[in-house]
Amino acid sequence: MTNRIVIFAAFLLFSVSKTIGSTVNQKLYIVADSITTVDRKKLPYISYNYSKVFTAQNPVITLSKGDSLRLWIINTDSITHSFAIRKLMTSGMSIPSNDSVLVTLRLNQAGVYIYHDPKDFPNFVYMGLGGMLVVRNHQHASFYWNLKEHQASFNHVISNKGTVDWSMYNPKYFTINGNSYPHILQDENARIRGKIGDTLIINISNTGRSIHPLHFHGFHATTLYSSSKGNSIGRIKDTYAIYPMETLVLQIVPDKLGEYPIHDHNLVAVTGKGIYPNGMLTSIIITP
Ligand SMILES: [Cu+2]
Numbered sequence: 001m002t003n004r005i006v007i008f009a010a011f012l013l014f015s016v017s018k019t020i021g022s023t024v025n026q027k028l029y030i031v032a033d034s035i036t037t038v039d040r041k042k043l044p045y046i047s048y049n050y051s052k053v054f055t056a057q058n059p060v061i062t063l064s065k066g067d068s069l070r071l072w073i074i075n076t077d078s079i080t081h082s083f084a085i086r087k088l089m090t091s092g093m094s095i096p097s098n099d100s101v102l103v104t105l106r107l108n109q110a111g112v113y114i115y116h117d118p119k120d121f122p123n124f125v126y127m128g129l130g131g132m133l134v135v136r137n138h139q140h141a142s143f144y145w146n147l148k149e150h151q152a153s154f155n156h157v158i159s160n161k162g163t164v165d166w167s168m169y170n171p172k173y174f175t176i177n178g179n180s181y182p183h184i185l186q187d188e189n190a191r192i193r194g195k196i197g198d199t200l201i202i203n204i205s206n207t208g209r210s211i212h213p214l215h216f217h218g219f220h221a222t223t224l225y226s227s228s229k230g231n232s233i234g235r236i237k238d239t240y241a242i243y244p245m246e247t248l249v250l251q252i253v254p255d256k257l258g259e260y261p262i263h264d265h266n267l268v269a270v271t272g273k274g275i276y277p278n279g280m281l282t283s284i285i286i287t288p
Helices: 002-019 152-159
Strands: 023-036 042-049 061-064 068-075 081-085 089-095 100-106 111-116 130-136 141-150 173-176 192-195 200-206 212-216 221-226 239-242 247-252 258-264 281-287
Touching (some): 042 152, 130 141, 130 200, 141 192
Parallel strands (some): 023 068
Antiparallel strands (some): 081 089, 111 130, 212 239, 212 258, 258 281
16 A cells, blocks of 8 residues: 555656656866867867866757756866856856856746856856857757857957957957857758758857857748847848847748858858858758
8 A cells, every 4th residue: 555655656756747847967067278270279268068178169058948957067267257047047156266056947938048157247258158058849950059259369368367358359260169161061060951841940149249140041040039139039031140148049941952051241250360261151951
Protein backbone atom coordinates (compact mmCIF):
# COMPACT_ATOMS: atom_id res chain seq x y z
CA MET A 1 0.00 0.00 0.00
CA THR A 2 2.73 2.44 1.05
CA ASN A 3 4.67 1.52 -2.10
CA ARG A 4 1.70 2.35 -4.24
CA ILE A 5 1.36 5.76 -2.65
CA VAL A 6 5.05 6.46 -3.24
CA ILE A 7 4.79 5.38 -6.89
CA PHE A 8 1.66 7.46 -7.35
CA ALA A 9 3.31 10.48 -5.71
CA ALA A 10 6.37 10.04 -7.93
CA PHE A 11 4.12 9.80 -10.99
CA LEU A 12 2.28 12.96 -9.93
CA LEU A 13 5.53 14.84 -9.39
CA PHE A 14 6.81 13.72 -12.79
CA SER A 15 3.58 14.85 -14.52
CA VAL A 16 3.70 18.23 -12.82
CA SER A 17 7.36 18.77 -13.70
CA LYS A 18 6.57 17.85 -17.33
CA THR A 19 3.86 20.47 -17.59
CA ILE A 20 5.81 23.25 -15.85
CA GLY A 21 8.94 22.65 -17.98
CA SER A 22 12.29 21.15 -17.19
CA THR A 23 15.32 22.57 -15.44
CA VAL A 24 18.34 23.30 -17.61
CA ASN A 25 21.72 23.30 -15.84
CA GLN A 26 24.56 25.23 -17.45
CA LYS A 27 27.98 26.58 -16.50
CA LEU A 28 29.71 29.50 -18.16
CA TYR A 29 33.37 30.30 -17.57
CA ILE A 30 34.59 33.86 -18.14
CA VAL A 31 37.90 33.41 -19.95
CA ALA A 32 40.27 36.19 -21.07
CA ASP A 33 42.52 35.47 -24.04
CA SER A 34 42.80 36.84 -27.58
CA ILE A 35 41.32 36.35 -31.05
CA THR A 36 43.10 36.37 -34.38
CA THR A 37 41.69 38.76 -36.98
CA VAL A 38 41.35 37.96 -40.70
CA ASP A 39 44.72 39.70 -41.26
CA ARG A 40 46.33 37.61 -38.47
CA LYS A 41 46.50 40.29 -35.75
CA LYS A 42 46.00 39.27 -32.11
CA LEU A 43 43.24 41.17 -30.30
CA PRO A 44 42.71 40.89 -26.53
CA TYR A 45 39.29 39.35 -25.98
CA ILE A 46 37.10 38.00 -23.14
CA SER A 47 34.28 35.52 -23.66
CA TYR A 48 31.99 33.05 -21.95
CA ASN A 49 32.87 29.42 -22.52
CA TYR A 50 31.54 25.99 -21.49
CA SER A 51 34.96 25.19 -19.98
CA LYS A 52 38.17 27.00 -19.03
CA VAL A 53 39.32 26.50 -22.63
CA PHE A 54 38.99 29.77 -24.55
CA THR A 55 36.95 30.14 -27.73
CA ALA A 56 35.61 33.41 -29.18
CA GLN A 57 32.07 32.03 -29.59
CA ASN A 58 29.86 32.72 -26.59
CA PRO A 59 27.65 29.63 -26.11
CA VAL A 60 24.02 29.89 -27.20
CA ILE A 61 21.92 28.82 -24.21
CA THR A 62 18.72 27.31 -25.60
CA LEU A 63 15.60 26.57 -23.55
CA SER A 64 11.94 25.90 -24.22
CA LYS A 65 9.32 28.34 -23.00
CA GLY A 66 8.39 27.35 -19.42
CA ASP A 67 11.81 25.87 -18.60
CA SER A 68 13.88 26.94 -15.62
CA LEU A 69 17.56 27.81 -15.89
CA ARG A 70 20.19 27.14 -13.23
CA LEU A 71 23.29 28.90 -14.49
CA TRP A 72 26.67 29.05 -12.77
CA ILE A 73 29.02 31.79 -13.96
CA ILE A 74 32.66 31.21 -13.01
CA ASN A 75 35.11 34.07 -13.37
CA THR A 76 38.61 32.81 -14.35
CA ASP A 77 39.73 36.34 -15.31
CA SER A 78 42.04 38.40 -13.04
CA ILE A 79 39.49 41.23 -12.61
CA THR A 80 35.95 41.48 -11.22
CA HIS A 81 33.12 41.04 -13.71
CA SER A 82 29.36 41.30 -13.41
CA PHE A 83 26.47 39.32 -14.90
CA ALA A 84 23.04 40.36 -16.18
CA ILE A 85 20.51 39.32 -18.83
CA ARG A 86 18.72 42.02 -20.83
CA LYS A 87 14.99 42.18 -19.99
CA LEU A 88 15.16 39.16 -17.62
CA MET A 89 17.72 40.07 -14.97
CA THR A 90 18.57 43.72 -15.26
CA SER A 91 20.63 44.41 -12.12
CA GLY A 92 24.09 42.86 -12.39
CA MET A 93 25.53 40.27 -9.99
CA SER A 94 29.16 40.99 -9.15
CA ILE A 95 31.66 38.13 -9.65
CA PRO A 96 35.14 38.74 -8.19
CA SER A 97 38.14 37.07 -9.82
CA ASN A 98 38.18 33.28 -9.21
CA ASP A 99 34.70 33.40 -7.73
CA SER A 100 31.32 32.26 -9.07
CA VAL A 101 27.60 33.09 -8.85
CA LEU A 102 24.46 31.03 -9.41
CA VAL A 103 21.59 32.50 -11.41
CA THR A 104 18.20 30.79 -11.39
CA LEU A 105 15.25 31.95 -13.42
CA ARG A 106 12.12 30.71 -15.15
CA LEU A 107 11.68 31.55 -18.84
CA ASN A 108 8.08 32.40 -19.61
CA GLN A 109 8.49 34.46 -22.79
CA ALA A 110 9.87 33.20 -26.11
CA GLY A 111 12.57 35.40 -27.59
CA VAL A 112 16.30 36.11 -27.67
CA TYR A 113 17.94 37.75 -24.65
CA ILE A 114 21.53 38.97 -24.32
CA TYR A 115 23.45 37.69 -21.31
CA HIS A 116 26.40 39.97 -20.68
CA ASP A 117 28.72 41.82 -18.34
CA PRO A 118 27.08 45.19 -17.52
CA LYS A 119 30.15 46.47 -15.61
CA ASP A 120 31.78 49.57 -17.23
CA PHE A 121 29.18 49.21 -20.00
CA PRO A 122 29.73 48.88 -22.92
CA ASN A 123 33.43 48.03 -22.50
CA PHE A 124 33.23 44.39 -21.42
CA VAL A 125 30.37 43.53 -23.78
CA TYR A 126 32.52 45.05 -26.52
CA MET A 127 35.50 42.91 -25.40
CA GLY A 128 33.38 39.81 -26.05
CA LEU A 129 31.23 39.24 -22.93
CA GLY A 130 27.84 39.14 -24.67
CA GLY A 131 25.99 35.98 -25.72
CA MET A 132 22.52 34.74 -26.58
CA LEU A 133 19.90 33.11 -24.38
CA VAL A 134 17.22 31.71 -26.69
CA VAL A 135 13.77 30.75 -25.41
CA ARG A 136 11.93 28.70 -28.04
CA ASN A 137 8.24 27.97 -28.49
CA HIS A 138 8.73 25.86 -31.65
CA GLN A 139 10.79 22.92 -32.98
CA HIS A 140 11.84 24.41 -36.33
CA ALA A 141 15.37 24.44 -37.73
CA SER A 142 17.15 27.28 -35.94
CA PHE A 143 20.19 29.42 -36.69
CA TYR A 144 22.05 31.83 -34.39
CA TRP A 145 23.95 34.99 -35.27
CA ASN A 146 25.81 37.00 -32.66
CA LEU A 147 27.03 40.15 -34.43
CA LYS A 148 30.12 42.09 -33.33
CA GLU A 149 32.72 44.43 -34.72
CA HIS A 150 36.09 45.65 -33.45
CA GLN A 151 38.58 48.46 -33.69
CA ALA A 152 41.93 46.92 -32.69
CA SER A 153 43.17 49.87 -30.58
CA PHE A 154 39.98 49.76 -28.42
CA ASN A 155 40.66 46.12 -27.44
CA HIS A 156 44.22 46.97 -26.43
CA VAL A 157 43.25 50.09 -24.44
CA ILE A 158 40.37 48.38 -22.56
CA SER A 159 42.51 45.33 -21.75
CA ASN A 160 45.16 47.70 -20.32
CA LYS A 161 42.45 49.32 -18.12
CA GLY A 162 42.55 52.54 -20.16
CA THR A 163 39.69 54.83 -21.26
CA VAL A 164 38.24 54.75 -24.77
CA ASP A 165 36.26 57.52 -26.48
CA TRP A 166 33.31 55.81 -28.17
CA SER A 167 32.65 58.90 -30.33
CA MET A 168 35.95 58.04 -32.09
CA TYR A 169 34.95 54.41 -32.74
CA ASN A 170 35.85 53.32 -36.27
CA PRO A 171 35.79 49.50 -36.41
CA LYS A 172 37.66 47.54 -39.08
CA TYR A 173 36.71 43.93 -38.20
CA PHE A 174 33.17 42.51 -38.47
CA THR A 175 32.13 39.08 -37.22
CA ILE A 176 29.20 36.66 -36.88
CA ASN A 177 29.75 34.25 -33.95
CA GLY A 178 33.36 35.41 -33.80
CA ASN A 179 34.11 34.62 -37.47
CA SER A 180 34.58 36.74 -40.57
CA TYR A 181 33.97 35.61 -44.15
CA PRO A 182 35.06 33.06 -45.41
CA HIS A 183 35.28 31.29 -41.97
CA ILE A 184 31.62 32.19 -41.34
CA LEU A 185 30.67 29.65 -44.04
CA GLN A 186 32.02 26.79 -41.89
CA ASP A 187 29.71 27.70 -38.99
CA GLU A 188 26.47 25.65 -39.10
CA ASN A 189 24.79 28.29 -36.93
CA ALA A 190 25.67 31.12 -39.32
CA ARG A 191 25.07 29.60 -42.78
CA ILE A 192 21.40 28.82 -43.29
CA ARG A 193 20.49 25.50 -44.91
CA GLY A 194 17.02 24.21 -45.66
CA LYS A 195 14.54 22.85 -48.17
CA ILE A 196 11.65 24.46 -50.02
CA GLY A 197 8.72 24.88 -47.64
CA ASP A 198 10.78 24.48 -44.44
CA THR A 199 10.28 26.96 -41.62
CA LEU A 200 13.73 28.38 -40.85
CA ILE A 201 14.21 30.47 -37.72
CA ILE A 202 17.09 32.95 -37.39
CA ASN A 203 17.93 34.22 -33.89
CA ILE A 204 20.02 37.39 -33.97
CA SER A 205 21.76 39.56 -31.39
CA ASN A 206 23.97 42.60 -31.85
CA THR A 207 26.56 42.67 -29.07
CA GLY A 208 28.74 45.15 -30.94
CA ARG A 209 28.59 48.96 -30.85
CA SER A 210 27.62 49.61 -34.51
CA ILE A 211 24.22 49.36 -36.17
CA HIS A 212 24.16 46.35 -38.51
CA PRO A 213 21.64 46.62 -41.39
CA LEU A 214 21.43 43.02 -42.59
CA HIS A 215 20.16 42.45 -46.13
CA PHE A 216 18.69 39.13 -47.26
CA HIS A 217 18.96 38.33 -50.97
CA GLY A 218 16.46 35.90 -52.50
CA PHE A 219 13.88 35.85 -49.70
CA HIS A 220 11.93 38.11 -47.41
CA ALA A 221 11.81 37.35 -43.69
CA THR A 222 8.97 37.73 -41.19
CA THR A 223 9.69 39.28 -37.78
CA LEU A 224 8.65 36.91 -34.95
CA TYR A 225 10.28 38.79 -32.06
CA SER A 226 12.02 42.13 -31.58
CA SER A 227 13.53 43.24 -28.25
CA SER A 228 12.98 46.93 -28.99
CA LYS A 229 10.30 47.27 -31.70
CA GLY A 230 7.25 45.31 -30.52
CA ASN A 231 5.12 46.89 -33.26
CA SER A 232 7.36 45.33 -35.96
CA ILE A 233 6.20 41.76 -35.20
CA GLY A 234 4.62 40.20 -38.29
CA ARG A 235 6.32 42.61 -40.69
CA ILE A 236 7.83 41.09 -43.84
CA LYS A 237 11.07 42.71 -45.03
CA ASP A 238 14.44 41.99 -46.65
CA THR A 239 16.59 44.44 -44.63
CA TYR A 240 16.80 44.76 -40.84
CA ALA A 241 18.80 47.50 -39.10
CA ILE A 242 19.89 45.86 -35.84
CA TYR A 243 21.01 48.30 -33.12
CA PRO A 244 23.57 47.63 -30.37
CA MET A 245 22.14 45.26 -27.70
CA GLU A 246 19.04 44.62 -29.84
CA THR A 247 17.79 41.09 -30.54
CA LEU A 248 15.52 39.73 -33.27
CA VAL A 249 13.90 36.46 -34.29
CA LEU A 250 13.15 36.12 -38.01
CA GLN A 251 11.41 33.40 -40.00
CA ILE A 252 12.02 32.44 -43.63
CA VAL A 253 9.93 29.85 -45.53
CA PRO A 254 11.89 29.39 -48.78
CA ASP A 255 9.94 29.01 -52.03
CA LYS A 256 12.82 28.40 -54.45
CA LEU A 257 16.16 26.64 -54.84
CA GLY A 258 19.59 28.18 -54.82
CA GLU A 259 22.21 29.94 -52.74
CA TYR A 260 21.71 33.63 -51.92
CA PRO A 261 23.98 36.05 -50.04
CA ILE A 262 23.08 37.69 -46.74
CA HIS A 263 25.30 40.60 -45.74
CA ASP A 264 25.61 43.84 -43.83
CA HIS A 265 24.41 46.62 -46.13
CA ASN A 266 26.90 49.02 -44.59
CA LEU A 267 29.57 47.92 -47.05
CA VAL A 268 32.54 48.61 -44.75
CA ALA A 269 31.11 45.78 -42.61
CA VAL A 270 31.70 43.32 -45.48
CA THR A 271 35.43 44.07 -45.27
CA GLY A 272 38.20 43.06 -42.88
CA LYS A 273 40.82 45.79 -42.42
CA GLY A 274 39.52 47.28 -45.69
CA ILE A 275 39.71 44.04 -47.72
CA TYR A 276 36.45 42.89 -49.38
CA PRO A 277 34.65 40.55 -48.66
CA ASN A 278 36.29 39.54 -45.31
CA GLY A 279 33.47 40.74 -43.03
CA MET A 280 29.82 40.07 -42.26
CA LEU A 281 28.79 37.94 -45.22
CA THR A 282 27.01 34.60 -45.14
CA SER A 283 24.42 32.81 -47.28
CA ILE A 284 21.21 30.79 -47.39
CA ILE A 285 21.30 27.51 -49.32
CA ILE A 286 18.02 25.88 -50.37
CA THR A 287 18.06 22.34 -51.74
CA PRO A 288 15.15 20.19 -53.08
CU1 LIG B 1 22.38 43.19 -50.42
